Amino acid sequence: MHQGSIWLWNRPVYDPGAGGHLRIELRALPAGPTIVDMLANAALAIGLARLMQSQIRTLLPAIPFTYCTANFYRAAQKGLNADIFWPSLKQTQPEYFPVSDIVARLLPHLPEQLASMGFIETDFNHVLAVIAERLDTRQTGAQWQLKKLAELRSSMHKRDALVSLFTHRMIVTDISLGALMEISDAMIPTATIECGGSQDVESNLMAVDGLIKYLTYEDVLSNEHTDMSLEFLQNSMRLELLESSDIAYGDHSQMECGATRLPDIENHNFGYVDSGDRLGFIAGILSENLKVSDPNGNEAIEDYFEVREGVLFPKRRLKFFMVKANPEIARKDCLLHLPLAD
Structure with a gap:
């Protein structure tokens, strides 16, 4: 809250627990990107609030809320490169200061403030060092995230x-x-x-x-x-069984109408097959038992396989992978995947 107005990024919450209490959630603190950064944000905010507490009634009239609004957007847009309005006891109107200079000037006073509130020195010293490092490197958590995003996109x-x-x-x-x-x-x-x-x-x-x-x-x-x-x-295709057909595994045709695959077909998994390699047997018409859809969605079974005297052969050099040995999986999913061989 500031001069009676509710700043939406600070959310007042009433909690009925333990007899009830009112707290103000500073919702920018969990911005991260890491837990250490969140703790550093919290130490900075709490320490600054305590540091300014004794002067707040004197400083508030020197910086109207419209200036605070402008500061918020400047800081959000430019981070450590922002120049913001900052009050002093000697000025007649708010002046511009680099936000990095303001933080650098106030940061050395924060350990004393945090210690006076009961925080343990070994807990807050290393997170305040994160703030100091941000000033040295000119990199905030937000800038780090944007940098990583650009790297990943490229x-x-x-x-x-x-x-x-x-x-x-x-x-x-x-x-x-x-x-x-x-x-x-x-x-x-x-x-x-x-x-x-x-x-x-x-x-x-x-x-x-x-x-x-x-x-x-x-x-x-x-x-x-x-x-x-x-x-x-790339662009793998699936050899699938049509719903009207069925499949079995064996070294000879076991179906009156359907597909029989050789039991050792798994030996071709992630390997190549040529036009002379037997794959199994087809009882009936090939296109009424099996299907292959090319990358454009067109039926292409006869571009890749053929039947010679009831025996199934590849029509060209192919590479098989994810060959299914379980007939139930072959029925529900597919018999195998195949990309075009080089």
Whole structure:
């Protein structure tokens, strides 16, 4: 509150707890970006309030509320580079001063003020040092965040660094797979990591290893932490079973109408297949059992696969990945993914 007016960024709150009390929340304090920065903001605000307390009745008439409003917007827009109106006991009207000079002049008095309020010196000295460092470097928490935002926007490889904690392959696709997080941009690098089946011991080990790296590396957005070259699988397509068809696994055709895949097809996972490699068997017409949609959404099964005397072959050199060995998953999801081979 200032001269009877409520400044919206300071919120008065009545709390009925412990007999009831009124407090004023200074809502700028949690701005961060880190907990240490928040504590530094609080120490600065509380120390300054205590320092100015003895002079407040004399200084308030020297700085009308309109000047306070102007100060607020100047500081918000320019940070430490702002010039703001500041009162003194000798002036006839408010004068402009660099906000950095004002803080530098008042900062040495804050330890005494905080100590007089019962704060412990070892608690507030290191956070006041954060304020001093801001003055030296001319960088506030807000400026740091804007700088990092610009860096992330200019370098999409940050997301790739996250992925390389878990694997050396990355699928880039426009297909909506129903994952928890499918949107990633430079500002907030996001990656969905699928390490394998829930009961697969090797998948669990891969997930744990990646999480340990994520939690222990100093900078997970830097490619310096890995010597693995990240392989990109672009515009992957899905080989899917039509609803009217069914699938089985075996070394000969097991369906009167449907698809039978060879039981060892998983051996081709993340490997290449050529036009002479048998993949399984098709009972009936290929396009009535399986489908492949190209990146434009067009049906393309016959561009990539063909049937010769009931045997399924790739029509060109292809690379398979995420080959499904479980027929139930193959029915509900897809049989495999394939990008165009080089």
